[in-house]
Amino acid sequence: MTAAIETEALGRRFGPVAALDGVDLTVPHGTVLCLLGHNGAGKSTLVDVLTTLTRPTSGRARVAGYDVAAEPHRVRRRIGVTGQFAALDDRLTPRATLVLLARLHGLGRRAAQSRADELLELFGLGEVAARALRACSGGTRRRLDLAAGLTGRPEVVVLDEPTAGLDPVSRLALWDVVRELARDGAAVLLTTQDLAEADRLADTIAVLRRGRIVASGTPGELKARVGSRAVTVRPADLAGAERALRAGGLVPAPDPARGTLTVAAASSRQVGDVLRALDAAAIDPGELTLSEPGLDEVYLALATPDTPDPGVPNRDASDRGVPDPGASDRGTPDPGASDRGVPDRGVPGPAMPNRGMPERGVAGRGAA
Numbered sequence: 001m002t003a004a005i006e007t008e009a010l011g012r013r014f015g016p017v018a019a020l021d022g023v024d025l026t027v028p029h030g031t032v033l034c035l036l037g038h039n040g041a042g043k044s045t046l047v048d049v050l051t052t053l054t055r056p057t058s059g060r061a062r063v064a065g066y067d068v069a070a071e072p073h074r075v076r077r078r079i080g081v082t083g084q085f086a087a088l089d090d091r092l093t094p095r096a097t098l099v100l101l102a103r104l105h106g107l108g109r110r111a112a113q114s115r116a117d118e119l120l121e122l123f124g125l126g127e128v129a130a131r132a133l134r135a136c137s138g139g140t141r142r143r144l145d146l147a148a149g150l151t152g153r154p155e156v157v158v159l160d161e162p163t164a165g166l167d168p169v170s171r172l173a174l175w176d177v178v179r180e181l182a183r184d185g186a187a188v189l190l191t192t193q194d195l196a197e198a199d200r201l202a203d204t205i206a207v208l209r210r211g212r213i214v215a216s217g218t219p220g221e222l223k224a225r226v227g228s229r230a231v232t233v234r235p236a237d238l239a240g241a242e243r244a245l246r247a248g249g250l251v252p253a254p255d256p257a258r259g260t261l262t263v264a265a266a267s268s269r270q271v272g273d274v275l276r277a278l279d280a281a282a283i284d285p286g287e288l289t290l291s292e293p294g295l296d297e298v299y300l301a302l303a304t305p306d307t308p309d310p311g312v313p314n315r316d317a318s319d320r321g322v323p324d325p326g327a328s329d330r331g332t333p334d335p336g337a338s339d340r341g342v343p344d345r346g347v348p349g350p351a352m353p354n355r356g357m358p359e360r361g362v363a364g365r366g367a368a
């Protein structure tokens with residue numbers, strides 16, 4: 001069985017700007033791929049291409065087995081698309097809205113009602129199910145927007161920052177929905193700026209930077225790739241401890257405000273090295289903590305636009321003595337480099353995507 005989403009050397013240019021620059025992605029059924037990236041990395045453009053809102057200018061993308069450029073109608077029938085409620089009568093209730101949409105997806109009256117009730121419950125909309133839409137809050141409309149995209153039980157769901165602006169309870173509820181969708185066999189691609197969200201939800205995280213995937217893997221793999229557990233000690237004699245660690249061949253990072261020294265320690269042997277170096281100088285480590293790398297480190301090392309390109313030696317990382325996140329990507333010249341520095345959205349592209357199209361908007365931004 002082919003993957004639910006497959007892209008191959010996918011590119012989308014807007015005039016001189018390469019919003020997507022050779023993106024290769026695979027999202028199998030039953031899995032969640034979280035796309036992380038800085039502002040302007042190309043996340044929305046990728047979502048727009050996959051949901052047929054904009055056409056690629058190079059490469060290919062297949063969604064649910066259909067090419068997005070050659071068979072956009074077939075793709076649209078199989079993806080979780082939201083935004084429909086914007087075009088509906090504001091006097092309708094959330095329940096009536098969902099029933100109507102389910103019927104438009106070909107369900108009979110009974111089946112449509114039960115699908116609507118299922119979604120109302122899933123999105124915690126039970127209490128407002130019978131309230132007119134015009135009297136519903138922005139958050140409620142947002143959740144309804146997401147629910148509306150699922151009325152047809154899509155096999156591929158693409159969510160652009162689905163939890164941005166949701167309150168914490170709604171956010172957790174949406175995470176449950178996403179996991180449930182994947183358990184039921186759907187492929188979910190979601191973009192997020194929320195690292196906790198990616199950590200909790202993703203089977204795979206892909207890091208997009210300036211239109212290119214610079215790293216992908218499970219959350220655990222990415223964390224292991226940038227890092228680096230660290231040992232932090234809080235000795236009484238900070239300067240003496242720093243000298244002792246350096247004498248032991250280690251590279252401590254002092255934090256005088258906290259009175260701590262931190263040393264990257266990829267293996268347990270290196271944890272021992274820290275203790276031995278201090279012991280050799282008869283220095284008590286004081287408090288000792290061992291910390292695991294987090295996704296925030298992954299983000300800082302890989303996703304921020306100022307990070308050196310994967311094709312360029314990463315001086316910062318090697319200076320800190322931590323493994324270089326770009327190491328495995330080396331050797332690939334960066335064809336997008338010449339596009340850089342072009343002001344964002346300054347140049348109108350050949351075909352401006354209509355992000356606001358109510359009948360084909362994708363879950364997420366601006367829906368509230």
Ligand SMILES: Nc1ncnc2c1ncn2[C@@H]1O[C@H](COP(=O)(O)OP(=O)(O)OP(=O)(O)O)[C@@H](O)[C@H]1O
Nearest residue numbers: 014019039040041042043044045344345347349352
């Ligand atoms: N219609 C357009 N015309 C010109 N440039 C565009 C257009 N749409 C996107 N771009 C440019 O393409 C690049 C990628 O933009 P995109 O919106 O996909 O990024 P993003 O990762 O979604 O960012 P954000 O998190 O800020 O929404 C940016 O440089 C952006 O300015």
